[in-house]
Amino acid sequence: MWLVRLLPGMGPPTETPKTGTGKNKIRIKPSTTLPPANVNAKTIVSAHREAISAFHRACGGRVDYIHALFCAIAEHNGKPPMPPNIMAAMLDLTPEDMKDSPCIASEVQLTAAFERMVKPQDNGDNFKEKVMAVVEQQTNRAMHASDEMVKLQPVLARLHEACDGAAQSLFGFFMDLLPEEQSGQYTLEMWNVMVMKSPPTATKIALEHFVDCFRDSMDSSDTAAAIIPVAERHIGYIKDPSTAPPPRKPSPAAAAAAAAPSDWP
Incomplete structure (x- = not known):
């Protein structure tokens, strides 16, 4: 059995001040800011649009499943699991959004999260090995x-x-x-x-x-x-x-x- 090794509440706390939209936007503390963007991120990710779409269909856009995928990607690259607050920020979700059960992210949000995952030094080849190999594996599993x-x-x-x-x-x-x-x-x-x-x-x-x-x-x-x-x-x-x-x-x-x-x- 494939056990998700992520425990709830991991990572540093986030502040959720009120905004004029009526929703609480996640404010990431400096120690947990998102990585700097790669100017070629959209191009790199667009090459894998079909694979990302297939994963989204397989999981129904469920954020808990997306989170498990991103944690598996982190593990594949020798990194610790992604904290829930970072996952929410990657998907541009608010605390109010996260209260939905199940919480669902659109394919557009998922694609944007992959674009935010691209590091400045990444290129098409290493992104495929570092990230998309895990996506394919988890899609097949789902x-x-x-x-x-x-x-x-x-x-x-x-x-x-x-x-x-x-x-x-x-x-x-x-x-x-x-x-x-x-x-x-x-x-x-x-x-x-x-x-x-x-x-x-x-x-x-x-x-x-x-x-x-x-x-x-x-x-x-x-x-x-x-x-x-x-x-x-x-x-x-x-x-x-x-x-x-x-x-x-x-x-x-x-x-x-x-x-x-x-x-x-």
């Missing part, structure tokens, strides 16, 4: 996930109904999809935040939200054929808890991270 979710939605709905949306049960199912050495890296609280995009203390997850977040977490190697038997097994565990194996224990590092103070808004 399209694959959407195709597989058509097959998965019925069993995920039955799993959700069986446990009445209990986060603990859904977390156990999700962890069972990961290799044992990876599942120990996560606690319920971490899963709530990182995968379900919910408060760390959430005890129930709405069906639509669970399905959306599950789709977002899927990797190109994840298939309905492999996931459905695991879901069926967990439905059985819920119906007859005596058949369930003991839950996997988180690693000491994961437990310590979960116990740390949360900055969830």
